Amino acid sequence: MIKIMNLIGIKSRKASEKKINLDTKNKVLILYAKLLDRENKSILRENLKDIKFAKSKGIKENLINRLQIDKVKLKNIKDSVIKISKLKDPVNVTLKKWSRPNGLNIKRVTIPIGVIGVIFESRPNVTSDVAGLCFKSGNAVILKGGSEAINTNRILAKLFRQALKKHNVDENYIQFVDSTDRKMVDIMLSKMKQYIDVIIPRGGKNLVKRVQEFSTVPIIGHLEGICHTFIDKDAELNMASNIIYNAKLRNTAICGATETILLHEKIVKKFCNPILKRLENENCKIYGDNIIRKNYKGKVYPAKEKDWSTEYLTAAVSVKVVKSSDEAINHINKYGTMHTDSIITKNKKTASKFLKNVKSSIAMHNTSTQFADGGEFGFGGEVGISTNTIPPRGPVGLEQLVSYKYEISSKGKIRK
Incomplete structure (x- = not known):
């Protein structure tokens, strides 16, 4: 099991190191939206399997409502992907630049975070939203959904990988942990620090608490929404x-x-x-x-x-x-x-x-x-909402999925 997860980690890290230009990013996203439309019957069929399973397990009605996809929700998922394709590239943006009396020219420039691990429950739209936002911001993503939504999540992730492959982009930018075994979550949290740069939990209090307690990787998220x-x-x-x-x-x-x-x-x-x-x-x-x-x-x-x-x-x-x-x-x-x-x-x-x-x-x-929603803020979607006291805070969209570096140039300056 650890070998499987390490292989996923290695593939993610390798994919994240390949820089994708804006035109290709947008072509992938637009094709993904078309595939969501084209394969709508297959998606709804897979979702029905998850609904039946959830009901047989006695899962609460409010969670089943989150899980369920109909034609309207599927259109919303597709529209969200299209919105993301129309947003500006958040990578390689100069946030600030200045010159110093010592002859240094300094720029603060945005860069991708790297590899993002997302652990979530119930909502299949998280698969497409997160995959779209992470890819557009130049980050590889490892998705681990709940067992109650495995069929829906699987097909949504599969279609995104198809869109990547069609445009000659490494499919492993988007990876789906195709297992209902909870041990996979524990491995992501405690054994993959060398592969995952940040973990984002999206789900109920118990899931988020567990992530906060066991993760050796930095976390973006919130425990409750009171x-x-x-x-x-x-x-x-x-x-x-x-x-x-x-x-x-x-x-x-x-x-x-x-x-x-x-x-x-x-x-x-x-x-x-x-x-x-x-x-x-x-x-x-x-x-x-x-x-x-x-x-x-x-x-x-x-x-x-x-x-x-x-x-x-x-x-x-x-x-x-x-x-x-x-x-x-x-x-x-x-x-x-x-x-x-x-x-x-x-x-x-x-x-x-x-x-x-x-x-x-x-x-x-x-x-x-x-x-309180990234889509309503004009972010195209969100990978979650952060209540951390340090950034990012609130809805985490494209601009929150980048870090930055300093680029410095001079005319041969040396420090005295």
């Missing part, structure tokens, strides 16, 4: 209601879904019932503090301490009343996971204070937290 929306005393009711409804219920299974609503005490009586009733009408379970329980006329469950640090990933939300924007910021910085947090207010000064002081990698004003 996202907040704070409704300030200067918020407009209709806007607040629409944003909260979308932030919580548009898709409850994504890491950018709002899990806690913070409500300023001065607007509880006016805002509490219309906003929460709209959620409850859609079968959203509400956990409220004592003030919410006293003011809300619908069904509300008593919020416990653990609810402030719970990522529900379903139709459930915790609601707390705060006395000020400072208290809201402090609550978010204590219980949040530095993912995405939003304030709803007409007061620009309060908004600015919130945006500057929450520790979130994505801070929003009058915006649904569901926009």
Whole structure:
């Protein structure tokens, strides 16, 4: 097993050392998009196998929803690849250049990271998004998906390799670990440091925690998405209601879904019932503090301490009343996971204070937290969202998948 993974690592490293020009990169991506279209029946057939397997294993409904591909989702996957093909090449970009009094001319220039290992669960679109973004940014990628999606992931990776081969590019730029054995993940994390430059986990809390605990390779990722929306005393009711409804219920299974609503005490009586009733009408379970329980006329469950640090990933939300924007910021910085947090207010000064002081990698004003997505940021897609305190942070797209080097020239200068 280690021999197999080492061979994959060797092939990835060799592929990553071959520089591909922008024209070829884009031709590969456009052909891949065409193959996704041409082979749509085969992809849907393989996905159906995965759905049947997942249901037989009793996998949760929200995970099955992530796993399932239909014609609309497949078109979105294809469109994402086309968007990536239209983005500028992030490699060999001069970030800054300057000259020194000592005669040195210095440039900071972007370079690929090298080999990226991605370990993910459920979502087959990760295969195409990650493969596209890594290839465009000049990185080789080793993909290890979950057993529940192996058939779908296999065909998506196979089609990308076909597109590479057609344009005389080393197929091993994209490699798929075609195994359901979890030991393969352990080997990637602990035995492949010489081949893999960075690991990106995409999946549930247990997967990410395991990666963080066992990886000897640097990690880009986040453990949980405990996202907040704070409704300030200067918020407009209709806007607040629409944003909260979308932030919580548009898709409850994504890491950018709002899990806690913070409500300023001065607007509880006016805002509490219309906003929460709209959620409850859609079968959203509400956990409220004592003030919410006293003011809300619908069904509300008593919020416990653990609810402030719970990522529900379903139709459930915790609601707390705060006395000020400072208290809201402090609550978010204590219980949040530095993912995405939003304030709803007409007061620009309060908004600015919130945006500057929450520790979130994505801070929003009058915006649904569901926009925490690389595609929505114009990145063409994302390989994940990072809540690290050091870069990259937020959605990790093309420009975050490069490092840099310094290129220095002079007219024969020597140091005294």
